[in-house]
Amino acid sequence: MGAALLLLLANAAALLLLLLPAQALNQDGLYLLDAKRALTVPAAALADWNPRDATPCNWTGIDCDTTAAFVTGISLPSLNLAGSFPAALCRIPRLRSIDLSDNYIGPDLDIARCTALVRLDISTNDLVGPLPDALADLPDLLYLNLQSNNFSGPIPDSFARFAKLQSLSLVYNLLGGEVPGFLGAVATLRELNLSYNPFAPGPLPPRLGDLSALRVLWLAGCNLVGAIPPSLGRLTNLTDLDLSTNALTGPIPPEITGLTSAIQIELYNNSLSGPIPPGFGKLQDLRGIDFAMNKLHGAIPEDLFRAPKLETVHLYANALTGPVPESVASAPSLSELRLFANRLNGTLPADLGRTTPLVCIDLSDNAISGEIPPGICDRGELQELLMLDNMLSGRIPDALGRCRSLRRVRLSNNRLAGDVPDAVWGLPHMSLLELNDNQLTGQISPVIAGAANLSKLVLSNNRLTGSIPSDIGSVSKLYELSADGNMLSGPLPSSLGGLPELGRLVLRNNSLSGQLLRGIDSWKKLSELNLADNGFTGSIPPELGDLPVLNYLDLSGNQLTGEVPMQLENLKLNQFNVSDNQLRGPLPPQYATEAYRNSFLGNPELCGEIAGLCPDSTQGRSSKYHSGFAWMMRSIFIFAAVILVAGVAWFYCRYRSFNRSKLMRADRSKWTLTSFHKLSFSEYEILDCLDEDNVIGSGASGKVYKVVLSNGEVVAVKKLWSAAVKNRDAENGGSAADDSFEAEVRTLGKIRHKNIVKLWCCCIHKDCKLLVYEYMPNGSLGDVLHGAKAGLLDWATRYKIALDAAEGLSYLHHDCVPAIVHRDVKSNNILLDAEFSARVADFGVAKVVEGTGRAAKSMSVIAGSCGYIAPEYAYTLRVNEKSDTYSFGVVLLELVTGKPPVDPEFGEKDLVKWVCSTMEQKGVEHVLDSRLDMDFKDEIVRVLNIGLVCTSSLPINRPAMRRVVKMLQEVRVEGRPPRMDKDGKLSPYYYEDASDQGSSV
Template sequence: MPQHLLLLLLLLFLLSTPPLIVSLNQEGVYLQSLKHSLDDPDSALSAWNERDDTPCNWPAVTCDPDSHSVVSVDLSNTNLAGPFPSLLCRLPNLTFLSFFNNSMNSTLPPDVSTCGSLHHLDLAQNLLTGALPHTLADLPNLRYLDLTGNNFSGGIPDTFGKFRELEVLSLVYNLLDGTIPAFLGNISTLKMLNLSYNPFFPSRLPPELGNLTNLEVLWLTDCNLVGEIPDSLGRLKKLTDLDLALNALDGPIPRSLAELSSVVQIELYNNSLSGGFPPGMSNLTALRLFDASMNELSGKIPDELCRLPLESLNLYENRLVGSLPESIANSTGLYELRLFRNGLTGELPKNIGRNSPLKWLDISNNQFSGELPASLCEKGGLEELLMIYNQFSGPIPASLGECQSLSRVRLGFNRFTGEVPAGFWGLPHVYLLELAENSFSGRIEKTIAGAANLSILIVSKNNFSGSIPEEIGWLENLYDFSGSDNSLSGSLPESMENLEQLGILDLHNNEVSGELPSGIKSWKKLNELNLANNKFSGKIPEKIGSLSMLNSLDLSRNEFSGNIPLGLQNLKLNQLNLSYNRLSGELPPLFAKETYMSSFVGNPGLCVDLEGLCDGKSEAKSMGYVWLLRTIFVLAGLVFIVGVVWFYFKYRNFEKAKRVIDKSKWTLMSFHKLGFSEYEILDCLDEDSVIGSGSSGKVYKVVLRNGEVVAVKKLWAGGVKKDSESADVEKGQVRDNVFDAEVETLGKIRHKNIVKLWCCCTTRDCKLLVYEYMPNGSLGDLLHSSKGGLLDWPTRYKIALDAAEGLSYLHHDCVPPIVHRDVKSNNILLDGDFRARVADFGLAKVLDSTGKGPKSMSVIAGSCGYIAPEYAYTLRVNEKSDIYSFGVVVLELVTGRLPVDPEFGEKDLVKWVCTTLDQKGVDHVLEPKLDPCYKEDMCKVLNIGLLCTSPLPINRPSMRRVVKMLQEVSPVNHSKTAKKDGKLSPYYYEDTSDHGSAA
């Protein structure tokens, strides 16, 4: 048969044969249903093909090799969103289930208990809400339960004491209240108990936890624990990690803790523990990390503690006395030693650092004396050397001039002498070098050219002499150069014109001469210029008036001549002193006032109609007129003062009478259980207690009789006041609208990052809102004031995360969702621990089911610099507007700059950041005051801020996603991992030295 006929017959046979039907098994059908029930923006489940006969080859799915039944589903880090898929419990042999770090929302249903085969359930880092299901304890084989980083609320169910096989229980970072229950001591199989960072009610640490003899990790940080540490914890012989930090525990460290022979790390910091150290600590042969800082411990540091193989010892901010035992120098693993703010005396051990990889040494604010050991950087890893406020003497060892790893050096306020080693000036990684208030001599060496990373140089109050080297102008990161009270001479190097990051230049009380550099206009970020009491001459440069950031200018007691530049009137100066120079001519009109007189005395050539400045040429001629005018002004002033006093007492009596009459007319509506009445609030509302005035009313600080403090907002009587910082609010919006919005929003929602509204008080013509009091005020006021230095990078990061979590709650967990509409740094309040709360809901709007506002707004609402670009032409309210505003706040935190600044010209902060990144790079964007060691983290957060401020709303991530991104770049992720695994990690360290040693 011809070949082509055979091919034709074969083709006809194939066409007539029915297709092979592949049927997905039942377990695959369940997983396909899971796929369709979840939001999968990253297509993580796209490879789950329903044409397969089994799901065993699908990503994230593992089957038993013999039965081919699904035993594991691991969907960690896949950005999935939606409710918990209970249908997974129909997989009969499922033992492992993880949705770690996703966006699973809603509540965890009670029928999760039908997953009867589960050994491992990980739902950490999601958005689950509601109460913990009591049915979880019905899972007979469950060994691992991790619900960390959700929004679970309420108490821990009683049934949790009935787990039969549970080894790991982690409920960290939720909203659980109630108390830590004693019945957890019944879970005899437990190896890890993690309950940290929950707002539990104040309660004692249950002694019953001592029954958990298999426990290896006990992590109860920030759980509102009070009272003494129970002795029963000494029975936990397998414990490797004990963390009771950030509580209110008191009393002594119990002796029984010295019996924890397996413990690797003990963290008791930030409590109120007192007394000395328990005897028998030599038994802790496995101890590597011991942190009992920020307590009230007294007595000496025991030698037996220092003989342990410690890697990290933190005992700062206690009441310790005596010397540091020599045995600490023999610890071969010691990389961290922080003892600042105690009463320690004596000399440092001579060999400290010789046998150990010392990285961080902070012994500031003690009474140590003697010379510095030459062995401090023997291993070549020393990064931080902080010794301010002690009594050290002698020279800096030459070996420290070769310590290339140093990044932060503070030797100020001691008794050091001699010349600074030449290599010490040029250490390549040092960003902070402080030598203030010692007796150093010699010159600032030219080797300083090698200190490419130097940002802060403080050498004030020493005996340095000679000229400032030309090489100092090569330090392009230099922000603060403070060299006052020395014997520096010569002129300022012309190279200093290159210091574009310079913010502070303080050289007062020296012998520097010559003229100011002609290129002073390049110091665009200069905030403080103090050259008082030197020998400067020539004219004051006209360009100094273009330094828009300049806040303080002191050129007094020099030899400046010529006219005072008119451009100085453009500056917003808090301090101006040009006295005792050789200036001449007339004062600029703005300064020709009595209040500025002391700023210009001692300049014989200046003349203005103010007594003490003119030379008195026409004094005799005008004496009669002056006397007459004085008499008239004195009499008028007396009449005015008497009238004001009379009116004040009349008005006060009237207000008191009015308050007594009107008290009965007040209506109180409470949203929480109160310990005060409306009358107690009303009695405290006087002008002396005003702490702020916003766009909608005045804010008062009220101290109640029980010692509690609250903030009271009294709304403006006529409507919403125009704020110089805010754009116009919607036309016709009045006080009642603001009041209704605040009550409607804050009266119903509960979240740790939303300011708490205690109650409201109303009458026919007055409305009061009573909030929790935030001691640190608003982020905007703190960040952009002289106190901005309190906000180091870890604090700024935590503020950003707190605010993001609050907004995410409004957008995703409230039904219906809520849009704030006025997100800005001034509406983010900070409590005593710098934890952030979103506040001021006077413009908030509720979205409908489609995610859109009830209607388009008639005009723009919001604040200048924070308003999303599309808002100007759509006037449509949605969550993308909040996300843009939050992005601006993030840029404020990273750059330290205002959202609108004259330096930007017609740009706002967003455009300035984008332009500067393109033209100069990221180093010109980041806040120069922040520790450069966080540069990588700051850059990551900067990118998040830029995503949030994308011009197109569709490109902005949701607030839920923003929270996830911020969590992923957290510098504490390493510490959480170390804690979770129960192992010591060199990354597990929360740097508090900046708060404790005047950093």
């Protein structure tokens, strides 16, 4: 009996063991599972977080103490985690480190209970609202990285209480207020990064000079004004100082040379003035200085280049004078010297480059004279030699032909003479050779066949002779050959027709002869062909009509014969000229119009209506009979047309009178006029002119009339649809809709900016609302850009429009209090005046962003237009200024590509995705508008890249519109190098052709 009982008990125990898990997950693991459940986690992420494990120490992203099983760290970056910060993490008692960077955590950060934290990195997420005061109460916190979120409001006073904090990064948020001086009380700080926040204009706090342990101070793009405080010179442990892209004024204080540990000092893009103080040469660890784009003047200090580790010097775009110091030739580590766009003169040190490991030297746009130093590439590392727009003379050094590292040579607009050394023509890595506007002689050497990477060869306006060698056909990457204004002779080599990348061929004003090339099927990318003022004979090749992107064709001033080929009608030419040849016969119908009169001058045997009919030698008497009969039929047709037009006009006048009287039947005394400027007209004059024949546009929100006033002024009147008003009423909350509308109009009526369309007044009667704007004679950018007038928009005009519109939006976002979000930025809402200056218009769905911050505001319905709507707005209905930035980025892409935001050509993609995928698969050339002059390709590509930054899928990665304005302005400040942020990523100042450091194309 006892044995049976024991057996029964043993079986029960075994069964119980089977039913219970072998081990239970410890408490830290349970907290982690709670945190996981609080987040939205992609299926493939955290798959090994197994609740049946004893501890979480082998789970993805989990660190544990080596001797015990408690969790000390969690690192889950870039896993697409979404949701609020999981409070369960703060219940893990020994958790010292949290890294949730590059996810979608937000909108709140509840961190108060994480009292053991030493390190917190929650950068690049979706956190909004003010910075939590509780962060300063974490007693052991050493490292805090909150960059690239949407925190707003001022930095709280509590941040002065950090007990042990060593690193604070708040870069790329939406923080307001001034840069606070109380951070100078956090004595333990070693790194302080507040860069690229829209702080209120304010000084750089002198108290930051009290941070004696500070090693890194990054305050770029913080809206700092005033002088650099001398107290910063006390930061003897500082290795990196970045005060760039602010509005700092006054001199560089000499105390800055007391930063004895400095490695990098960046003060570029401010308004600093005065001389560069001596003393930087004594800084033993200094590797780079960047004082570019200021107003510095005086000579470059001789001792500057004596800093033993100095590698990069950027002083471009200032007003520096005097010669380049002799000491530069003995700088032992100097690799990059950019001094362009100053007023430097004198000759260059004769030994420059012999002992200095130069990689890039840009001295363009100065007044430097003398010869190019012969040993400038003796170290064999030189890649960029940029000295255009100076007064250099003498020969191009023979030694450059041995500089096989060279990639870019720009020596245009100097006084260089003699032959180009043979070896220079064939340097294997060179992509750009610009020698135009000099006094060079000799021939293009056959050695050019070795230039396997040459893309751009510009030789214009020299004294080159001889023929173009057939070896040029081996330069398979050649995009541009410009050699106009020389004395080249002989025929075009047939090998030229086989260059597949050729986009520009400009050989005007030479002595070339023979027939024009046939067999040019490879010229699929050719957009410009200019062979004018030579001695070419024979006929115009019909094959030219098959070139898909050719839009500039000039064959004038030759001896061409035969007819103008009908195949040329296939082309969409912005410039067409075959004047002063010996062409004959009828013109193709497309070109037989007045618009092309100047295209055919000096060809007396050409026939066409624009030059008079062909001589009447073959028509005889019958032509008079046919002419009389034609006149009779024409008269009958005209008479019938007059009767028809008169009838339509009578009917239309009656209809117009009816509509106008319907509008005017409302008691005029009940119309309310609110004016925002001094008016020279009354509401009655506006009402009298709202005829259907004055309608110039109609859209979703209303109808627009052109009204010519009695004083000759012209205004545009927008009559809102009643339905549109009701829809806005619904969004704004029912009965308060009228008050909201009037308040919105009053807000917009206060706007005074040259790039915002002027609202003269509004007229209101019941549900009828009229907005009276200044009249813009060139209509909208969208209509011009995507219509028949696109040829009017050359690159200079498009760039001006982009900058104008950016400044208008920047005003709305940063200078209006409270800020205004447009919500419907698109090319059709950018209007153009008579001079093609741009104004942002149509604020029908604009919203005020209340409060001091820039937190996203939720909307009940989506506003905006297809192709322009920011991704996050479409699925969250949350809107802030970054939504406008995205839409403006699409407009920039329109200006660069010439394509609309959505098009059947893109398939299921929009313009943004089409540009990205096409560039990745085919290269940047395939997205640029072929109608644009590729002389400006560098600028065009830079604007393209600004557009891509603005249309980043994450709002935190988009620049503020104030920064977009600066970026666009810098497009034409030549030589802007690519900027990296402190994590080594490309900043919004990145340009596609970042190595194009010098001056205009």
